[in-house]
Amino acid sequence: MALGFPGGTALAQQLLTASGFTHGVASGEPASDSMLLWTRYVPQGQGSEVTLDVEVSADRDFNRILHRETVRTGGYRDWTVKVTVDGLTAGSTYWFRFVAPDGTRSMAGRIFTLPEGKAEHFRMGVFSCSNLPMGWFNAYAHAARREDVDLWLHVGDYIYEYGIASYAEADRIAERVVLPAHDHEMVALADYRLRYACYRADPDLQALHASAPMICLWDDHESANDSWEGGAQNHQANEGDWATRRAAAAQAYLEWMPISEEPWKAYHIGELATLYRTESRLIGRTRQADIGAAYRAGTSVALSNFRDGEWMDPTASMLGSTQEAWIEREFRRNARTSAWQLVGMACIMGRTVMPQDAVNWLRSDISEGARNSYSNAARAGAVGLPMWMDRWDGYPQARSRFLKAAQEADADLVVLSGDSHNAWAYSLAEDRRPAGVEFAGQAVTSNGMERQMGIDHANVARGFVEANPELVWAQTHGRGYMMLDVKPQRVECEWIFLNTTKQRDQTVANRHRAHVSKGHRRIET
Incomplete structure (x- = not known):
C-alpha cells in the first residue's frame, strides 16, 4: 500500500x-x-526479513530490462532498501523499480547517470528547509514536473525535529500533522524514523524523488537545532545523552535517504564540474562562539573584545581538520580537470551583518524577545560581527582557510547553500581578492524574516545589500527553490518563488536570475 498524505489520525x-x-x-x-x-x-x-528484486530498464515501460539484482532488508533498518547498481552508461537515462516476493511492483523511478568527458550542459535543482507543518511542498511539486533537470541537491533541513505543539497556530496547517505528535520532539531512533515516514508520505516529495536522483546532506534539524559535534541548542539534559541522540538521528537519515555512508564525497560531472557533498554539523564542527556575555555587558567594548578574541579562535571549525584537508586536496586535483567546483553547503558562507537601522523595519507588534534579538545583532554589526554565530561567518578563520584553499587551487568556486529561509547571492572574497560566488536558496516552506518586517520587502533586501559588501542581491520573502544551469563558460542560478505554501498551488509568483562567468569569480546580474 503506497501512502498518500491524509493527515491527522x-x-x-x-x-x-x-x-x-x-x-x-x-x-x-x-x-x-x-x-x-x-x-x-x-x-x-x-x-x-524480506528479499526484493530491483530492475533497471532502458525504457519507461520496462520492455528492455538491462539489470536485475536481489537485495534483502528487515525491521532492523526500518524495512528500507538501498542497493547500488553499476555497469551503467555515462550520460544516459534509465528507469528502475523494485519487485516484491509476491510479484507486486513499486512505482517506477527515473535516473540520469553523470556524463564523462566534455559536457556542455548540466541542470540541477537545489532545495532546503522543508518544514512540513508550515506548508505544502509546492516547490517539490513544481520541480518534479520539470523535464530539464539532471539532478536534485538538498542542502539540509529535509525534516524538522520539533513537536507539533511548538508551532504557533498561525504558522501551521491543520492537515499537515507530523508524528511523534503533541509536544514530543524527536529524541529516540523510533522518533526519527516515524518523522521520516511522515515526510516521505507526502506525494509531492515522492514525485520529486521518483523524477531524478538526489544528492543530499544534513543540516541541524535532522538532529536538533544548532547542533555541533558535542551538543545542540535544542538538546537539553532531560532528553538523555547527546551522543545517543546524534547516533539515532544519523542512523535514521542513512536508512531513509538515498545516500551512502561516506560522510563527504565528490561527484564528477565530466570535465564540466565537480560537485562536493560536505558535512558540517555532527562530525567535526566545534561549538558555536557564545556572544551572549558580550550582549549582556551592553557595551561596544565588550563586543569588540569578543570580536578580537573568541570569534577569531583558529581552532574553531565547521568541517573538522580531516574534511578540511580532504577538500583542499580535492580542489587542487579537480580544478585542473573540471571547469567548476560546486560545493553543497548546509549553512551560508557569505559575510552578513545586521543593518544598523533594521530595528526600525520591524512590525510594531513584534515580541520583545525578537526585537531584542535584532537590536543585539545590529550592535554586533556595528563592530563587524555577523548576525548569526551558527553559520560560516561565525567561524571566520575556518572560512578563510576554505576560501584560501579555493584561491590557491585557482578554482572557479560556486557555493550552494540554504538554511536562512530567504534568498541571497554573494561574491565571496578573501584577502580582498575574489574567491568565488555563493547562491543561497530560499526555504521550501519554512518562515523567513518577512513575517517580522513592517516595511516593504524590497526595502529590507536593499538595506541588507547596502550593509554587506559581499552581498549582491537578496529577496527576503517567498518560498521555493533554485535551478542551476552549468555550462563550460557560465553558471546561472534562477530562484523560483511559488505563490503560496498555504494551499496546494504551483503558480510561480516571481523569478530572479544571476550568473558567474568562467574566471570572473563575481556575481553578475
Missing part, C-alpha cells in the same frame, strides 16, 4: 499499519556508471 494509522511498498522510490549517489536506488517495503505478517 488517518495518517498515524496508515504509517503504523501499512504494508507493501509504502513510500515510493528514490535514487542518489550518481556516477557515470552507477547509481544508488532506494525503496521501503513492509511485508505482511511478522517476518524478520
Whole structure:
C-alpha cells in the first residue's frame, strides 16, 4: 500500500499499519556508471526479513530490462532498501523499480547517470528547509514536473525535529500533522524514523524523488537545532545523552535517504564540474562562539573584545581538520580537470551583518524577545560581527582557510547553500581578492524574516545589500527553490518563488536570475 498524505489520525494509522511498498522510490549517489536506488517495503505478517528484486530498464515501460539484482532488508533498518547498481552508461537515462516476493511492483523511478568527458550542459535543482507543518511542498511539486533537470541537491533541513505543539497556530496547517505528535520532539531512533515516514508520505516529495536522483546532506534539524559535534541548542539534559541522540538521528537519515555512508564525497560531472557533498554539523564542527556575555555587558567594548578574541579562535571549525584537508586536496586535483567546483553547503558562507537601522523595519507588534534579538545583532554589526554565530561567518578563520584553499587551487568556486529561509547571492572574497560566488536558496516552506518586517520587502533586501559588501542581491520573502544551469563558460542560478505554501498551488509568483562567468569569480546580474 503506497501512502498518500491524509493527515491527522488517518495518517498515524496508515504509517503504523501499512504494508507493501509504502513510500515510493528514490535514487542518489550518481556516477557515470552507477547509481544508488532506494525503496521501503513492509511485508505482511511478522517476518524478520524480506528479499526484493530491483530492475533497471532502458525504457519507461520496462520492455528492455538491462539489470536485475536481489537485495534483502528487515525491521532492523526500518524495512528500507538501498542497493547500488553499476555497469551503467555515462550520460544516459534509465528507469528502475523494485519487485516484491509476491510479484507486486513499486512505482517506477527515473535516473540520469553523470556524463564523462566534455559536457556542455548540466541542470540541477537545489532545495532546503522543508518544514512540513508550515506548508505544502509546492516547490517539490513544481520541480518534479520539470523535464530539464539532471539532478536534485538538498542542502539540509529535509525534516524538522520539533513537536507539533511548538508551532504557533498561525504558522501551521491543520492537515499537515507530523508524528511523534503533541509536544514530543524527536529524541529516540523510533522518533526519527516515524518523522521520516511522515515526510516521505507526502506525494509531492515522492514525485520529486521518483523524477531524478538526489544528492543530499544534513543540516541541524535532522538532529536538533544548532547542533555541533558535542551538543545542540535544542538538546537539553532531560532528553538523555547527546551522543545517543546524534547516533539515532544519523542512523535514521542513512536508512531513509538515498545516500551512502561516506560522510563527504565528490561527484564528477565530466570535465564540466565537480560537485562536493560536505558535512558540517555532527562530525567535526566545534561549538558555536557564545556572544551572549558580550550582549549582556551592553557595551561596544565588550563586543569588540569578543570580536578580537573568541570569534577569531583558529581552532574553531565547521568541517573538522580531516574534511578540511580532504577538500583542499580535492580542489587542487579537480580544478585542473573540471571547469567548476560546486560545493553543497548546509549553512551560508557569505559575510552578513545586521543593518544598523533594521530595528526600525520591524512590525510594531513584534515580541520583545525578537526585537531584542535584532537590536543585539545590529550592535554586533556595528563592530563587524555577523548576525548569526551558527553559520560560516561565525567561524571566520575556518572560512578563510576554505576560501584560501579555493584561491590557491585557482578554482572557479560556486557555493550552494540554504538554511536562512530567504534568498541571497554573494561574491565571496578573501584577502580582498575574489574567491568565488555563493547562491543561497530560499526555504521550501519554512518562515523567513518577512513575517517580522513592517516595511516593504524590497526595502529590507536593499538595506541588507547596502550593509554587506559581499552581498549582491537578496529577496527576503517567498518560498521555493533554485535551478542551476552549468555550462563550460557560465553558471546561472534562477530562484523560483511559488505563490503560496498555504494551499496546494504551483503558480510561480516571481523569478530572479544571476550568473558567474568562467574566471570572473563575481556575481553578475
